[in-house]
Amino acid sequence: xxxESIIAEWRDSISKEAIAEAVRLASQAFANLRLARAxxx
Numbered sequence: 001x002x003x004e005s006i007i008a009e010w011r012d013s014i015s016k017e018a019i020a021e022a023v024r025l026a027s028q029a030f031a032n033l034r035l036a037r038a039x040x041x
Contacts (some may be wrong), residue, residue: 003019006019007019
């Protein structure tokens with residue numbers, strides 16, 4: 001989904017910076033989960 005669409009859905013009450021931070025945090029959370037579930041090797 002385009003960031004402009006997200007901003008429009010939120011009626012311009014969210015910034016591109018906030019979206020970027022949310023994407024970064026979600027990405028980090030998935031990476032941490034993947035590491036936590038990785039078998040010891």
